[in-house]
Amino acid sequence: MDLVTATVFYCFLVAGIFLGLWVYYDRRDHARFEAERRHVPFHCQRCGHLYAVQGDAAQSVCPKCGQENQRLKF
Ligand SMILES: [Zn+2]
Numbered sequence: 001m002d003l004v005t006a007t008v009f010y011c012f013l014v015a016g017i018f019l020g021l022w023v024y025y026d027r028r029d030h031a032r033f034e035a036e037r038r039h040v041p042f043h044c045q046r047c048g049h050l051y052a053v054q055g056d057a058a059q060s061v062c063p064k065c066g067q068e069n070q071r072l073k074f
Pocket of ligand 1: 044045046047048049062063064065066067
């Protein structure tokens with residue numbers, strides 16, 4: 001392998017590493033943002049309190065009375 005080929009190969013390797021890091025961090029941040037943005041609404045069956053929980057929970061405890069509630073379905 002001559003010097004030019006080695007240099008080109010090295011440049012592509014470095015570019016590939018940075019591209020991979022960029023894609024990785026971009027997807028990770030996007031997933032984090034989506035999880036933060038998503039809220040699940042709940043309606044308490046005992047006290048009637050309406051509240052929202054971050055993430056993708058199927059059931060949650062009421063912050064007012066502690067009753068376990070299923071997520072609201074529309
Ligand atoms: Zn409640």
